[in-house]
Amino acid sequence: MTMSGATQSNSYGWLNSSETGFGRFLVGGLLASLFPPRCLLCGSATTGVKVLCEQCAAELPSLEGMRCRRCQEALNDIRLDLCHSCGTRAWGFDLARSLGSYKGAWGDLVRALKFDGERAVARLLCARLAAYLTDEEPFGTIDVVTYVPMSRSDRRKRGFNQAHLLAQGIGRRIGIPARRLLLKVRKTPPQAALPAPERRENLRGAFRLIRSGKGRVLLVDDIYTTGSTVEECARTLKDGGYEAVYVLTVARA
Numbered sequence: 001m002t003m004s005g006a007t008q009s010n011s012y013g014w015l016n017s018s019e020t021g022f023g024r025f026l027v028g029g030l031l032a033s034l035f036p037p038r039c040l041l042c043g044s045a046t047t048g049v050k051v052l053c054e055q056c057a058a059e060l061p062s063l064e065g066m067r068c069r070r071c072q073e074a075l076n077d078i079r080l081d082l083c084h085s086c087g088t089r090a091w092g093f094d095l096a097r098s099l100g101s102y103k104g105a106w107g108d109l110v111r112a113l114k115f116d117g118e119r120a121v122a123r124l125l126c127a128r129l130a131a132y133l134t135d136e137e138p139f140g141t142i143d144v145v146t147y148v149p150m151s152r153s154d155r156r157k158r159g160f161n162q163a164h165l166l167a168q169g170i171g172r173r174i175g176i177p178a179r180r181l182l183l184k185v186r187k188t189p190p191q192a193a194l195p196a197p198e199r200r201e202n203l204r205g206a207f208r209l210i211r212s213g214k215g216r217v218l219l220v221d222d223i224y225t226t227g228s229t230v231e232e233c234a235r236t237l238k239d240g241g242y243e244a245v246y247v248l249t250v251a252r253a
């Protein structure tokens, strides 16, 4: 797998911004003949508006090895089914799952979504995430779909929130509308740059509940890094009355 997604993936932007209008259709056709769509991962030609060739689509790897049953952290002791941190403290979220590792293909897809705003990539990821939900037990019981919000200034800078795009696409596919339940009320330094004990402190009070409720929530994000962000969101949701929070992300760092 190459890391060349960012440049190759740009050929999809027009295909998806041209959803209406004959003029755009003509421009799209012309561009298609000049720049035939290529697989975002291996660069080979694809058919139609497909983001990946058939082989790459079939070979997207799931997380390997023994994993914590709550957060999917890799385990090195086969006698345990929880990682150290899930086994020694109470968490806000009940379960976290990712489609695969951020290293490699899933990371390429997340970057294409996040930095190039690829709608075709969003569709592929939403289809994969929705399919995952129907296969995995507790996800069958969710009542509401929501997402990790961005601060207003970050949202303005990027123009969209990739987690919101994913939640909307999943919601459409499973017939449960995505709702905005949380607001990010202040900007926070990137979590990965901070030592573990400071991560929770960094996020404390960063999210505000805008809609209290009941039932089980599916909380969607693009990447699971330390778990601190979804943890803070989950606590905020539970303080607002929701009884369970299941986290689903595309890739795990």
Ligand SMILES: [Zn+2]
Pocket (backbone or CB within 6 Å): 039, 040, 041, 042, 043, 044, 052, 053, 054, 055, 056, 057
């Ligand atoms: Zn390919």
Ligand SMILES: [Zn+2]
Pocket (backbone or CB within 6 Å): 068, 069, 070, 071, 072, 073, 082, 083, 084, 085, 086, 087
């Ligand atoms: Zn764990």
